[in-house]
Amino acid sequence: MLFDILTLFPNIFDGYLSESLVKNAIDRELIRVRRYNIRDWSTDKHHKVDDSPYGGGSGMVLKVDCVVPCVEEVRANEENRGRLLMMTPQGKRIDQKFVEELSQEQRILLLCGRYEGFDERVSQILQPEEISIGDYVLNGGEAAAMIIIDAVIRLVPGVLGDEFSSLCDSFSTGNRLLEGPQYTRPRVYRGLEVPEILVGGNHEQIQQWRAEEAVKRTEQRRPDLFQY
Ligand code: ADE
Numbered sequence: 001m002l003f004d005i006l007t008l009f010p011n012i013f014d015g016y017l018s019e020s021l022v023k024n025a026i027d028r029e030l031i032r033v034r035r036y037n038i039r040d041w042s043t044d045k046h047h048k049v050d051d052s053p054y055g056g057g058s059g060m061v062l063k064v065d066c067v068v069p070c071v072e073e074v075r076a077n078e079e080n081r082g083r084l085l086m087m088t089p090q091g092k093r094i095d096q097k098f099v100e101e102l103s104q105e106q107r108i109l110l111l112c113g114r115y116e117g118f119d120e121r122v123s124q125i126l127q128p129e130e131i132s133i134g135d136y137v138l139n140g141g142e143a144a145a146m147i148i149i150d151a152v153i154r155l156v157p158g159v160l161g162d163e164f165s166s167l168c169d170s171f172s173t174g175n176r177l178l179e180g181p182q183y184t185r186p187r188v189y190r191g192l193e194v195p196e197i198l199v200g201g202n203h204e205q206i207q208q209w210r211a212e213e214a215v216k217r218t219e220q221r222r223p224d225l226f227q228y
Pocket of ligand 1: 087088089131132133134135136137138139140141144
């Protein structure tokens with residue numbers, strides 16, 4: 001699976017891409033991640049990528065004549081044009097179902113904005129899917145792009161050590177329950193004991209207990225998940 005990230009700040013991704021599961025997935029060639037600096041497509045002699053909004057107002061708007069050529073050129077450099085996602089708080093809010101859909105793609109392009117957003121003509125010309133990670137405003141789309149990559153690659157075969165562990169995740173298809181509590185050693189810590197049933201070795205009982213705890217936790221914390 002190929003991710004192409006289009007951003008004004010490619011270095012923001014350095015740490016994320018060089019640690020843990022993601023690094024491992026890249027090293028094993030299960031995923032590829034390429035970064036492009038939108039500024040490289042600026043035709044301005046000062047490498048300007050933004051300008052003040054027509055009609056006045058605060059902030060700066062990303063220029064259509066940088067963003068569109070950047071996306072078009074990156075998109076055309078592979079036979080598969082891929083799925084183009086624009087990170088914006090005005091987009092469709094993502095959920096696990098959408099993440100599962102993305103995990104079937106061969107190529108995903110993530111277009112990250114900054115400042116007050118993109119000139120509207122970027123959307124008119126490129127027709128991206130406008131995607132939000134939640135109802136709050138970030139300083140830019142980079143953190144949102146990392147969240148999408150993080151959620152999607154868990155579902156790419158081989159990325160997780162245990163092939164089944166993503167199937168059991170809260171929100172995965174067929175599972176609309178939160179996960180219940182988990183414990184590891186030590187068995188007693190500051191007087192708090194691991195539930196007896198988990199150390200008893202009866203797998204049927206343990207499964208049953210986990211299922212009940214998942215329902216309890218969902219009822220307490222996210223009753224809205226039952227309304228489907
Ligand atoms: N850029 C700024 N805020 C965002 C959000 N909530 N989701 C996606 N991209 C964003």
